[in-house]
Amino acid sequence: MAKIHPFKAVRPTRDKVSLIASRSYQSYTPEERDSRMDYNPYSFLHIVNPGYKYHKEISGDERYKLVRNRYLEFKEDEIFKQDETPCFYVYKIVNREQESFCGIIAAASAEDYENDIIKKHEDTLTDRESTFKQYLKTVGFNAEPVLLTYPDNDSIARIIKKVSTERAEYEFTTTYRDTHYLWKVDSKDYIEQIQSAFQTMETIYIADGHHRSASSFLLAKDLASNNNTHSGKESYNFFMSYLIPESDLRIYEFNRLIKDLNGLSKEEFLIRLDEWFRIENRGIEVYKPSKPHHFSMYLDGEFYSLYLRKTIYKFTDALEELDAQILFKTVLDPILGIKNLRTDTRIEYSHGKNGIVYVKSKIDQEEFEVGFGLFPATVDQMKKIADQGLKMPPKSTYIEPKLRSGITIYEF
Template identity: 55%
Template sequence: MPTIKPFKAIRATPEKAAHVISRTYQDYGPEELEALLKFNPFSFLHILNPGYKYSHEITGEERFNLVRNRFLEFREENHLLQESVPAFYLYENKDPHHEYTGIIAAASVEDYQSNRIKKHEDTLSHKEVLFKEYLKIVGFNAEPVLLTYKDDDVIENITEQIKKSLPAYHFSTTDFNSHKIWTVTDPDLIASIQKIFANKEHLYIADGHHRSSSSSLLAQEMGEKHDSYNYFMSFLISESQLNIYEFNRLVKDLNGHSKESFLMQLDQYFRIQNRGLEIYKPSKKHHFSMYLDGDFYSLYLRKGLHRIKNALDDLDTQMLYDLVLQPILGIADLRNEGRIDYSYGKSDLLVMKSKIDQGEYAVGFGLFPATVEQMKSIADADLRMPPKSTFIRPKLPSGLIIYEFENE
């Protein structure tokens, strides 16, 4: 019986909303980031990148404190206002290729800890602790955890009824996205939505494992100060609306292998084809792309040589770990290993090639995306995907709806 509750969001004033919201900070290249910070004084990026004000790169606790200061300044200057009563928030986004609608609410840390909110992916421990400290100091969360559930006609009917009313926001952004938000404050409607989700056996984390685990750590430390620490902001969306993409892997060295000996080791489990400069992107499960020493390769799993005992064994990121990363490249602890990195994006294989050509990494692997069914099967079996196994959209803009922690 998962618990969700309304909360008093902090959000941009309607006339500034299109200027305030931003993509995730890591999505911006240096030139685009510089332009937005220079020419848009309302951008939430000024909060996330407080050192820009002083033309100085700031990290760690010093940065966290300045993020808090910029956030308070935005509130003092009335760029951001707080809701007067607790609410759920229905959010609709349309871009040239996708459309999705979901409910922004506060989800229970206790449900996360008791597995009523199911996980499917391992997290990186240093990121959990770092983001917990970030949340503790800045006092707010601007990016919700993406929770998903099996498509539900009753929820869909309720959202369609809400959409018939006038939205609190309706604006478009320069990336051709249309944004609408409806505030849901009617007590009877809130109770109905809560009852529907309380009758579900489970919710699933689609995206935001680090955010939810960090929120759990924060609740253990701060939960007695105020009940707001015992919840985290979530975006609840039906599973048919999810789009899952791959995270690729880059490794800094070959663990003492020569190129030739490394390829011979791979040959035990894979049919290998050198494709030269032809960019190969996997088109099905158990096919992998590899870039090594100036050439792309396709790696096809040899049938019958890898035993699949459960849903996790069938997952490509786990298979890559079991057959390549751990036994050949010597990467045992994915949560803490510094020799491996992860990347995603529309041109990711080209980015991977560039980083390897420049000597930052020795080898890179491209994967085929996991499916919603794989994700749920692994979560239902209480198993964990390796870190960074899925890159899932939708991703809500930062600063659209903000969850602030309170202190008594």
């Protein structure tokens, strides 16, 4: 049974939420970050990048303490205020393509994470887990929810529909032309119905935010071990999440860009590929895969279609059916010599929303030698891999919605 709790969010005032909300810190170039902070004193970037105030790069514990200071200043200036009672928050995003994502911001259970009620499909790096755990412990809050997904549920859908007919607490559009809405759910009846609906679910799944989930779990263990009166109800036992139904999740592929052919000539490379794929030269015709186990390749000014030879490649589990894993096992590792997808500097990734033409442009500019386009994974594939206790290769999925930081804040 999944345990989902309401919480007292710290939130921007209605008049400033559009100024505060920011994308994740890593998604900006340094120039973009500086520009936004130069002209917007309310941006959440001022909190997470406190060195800007001193024109200095600051890292480690010193940075974490200054992040805490900036956050407290925003609270003291009443830019942020905390809700008086625990609430759920219905949050809706309508993107520029008019796709709609709607779910519930809530506190998910670190115990559920430990017990695999909240299931994972990606590996995490121990160093990143530890670093972010220390960051959370020092700053005392989390401002970016983990994206979780659950099976479509009629009871939850009815409540969301009823709540979203009322006037939204927030309604604002970003420069990316995404419109964001937030409704506060403080009705005791609705809160109980939502919790009861989640309690009927044996599992829910992490869609995006594996490191944040892992770090929150480590923080819960750390703080519990140092609390003689630990009860399990403390706020540190939970982490902020955005839960959306599976039908609202959008999964795009990550295409692969490779800097060289590992010492092979073009002809030698194509011969090696022929072992695993039926190859067709498409010339200058842009080719994008239309089904699983079909790949596109751009090499030396031409597109190729690669169809997996299924009589040769054996599907032994859910992971082996994943196209990102197939490409790694048949091409990237044995032919191109790329053993570690996380650390090898010869490979880079481009998410599917950029399109295969973006891959072509990078190769035409001679930044890379060859590029591969993949068919996107499905929610069912992601779930099967998680259910079997397996882990996807890095950059297997690009998942939307992408959330903004600073709209709801969870304090420990």
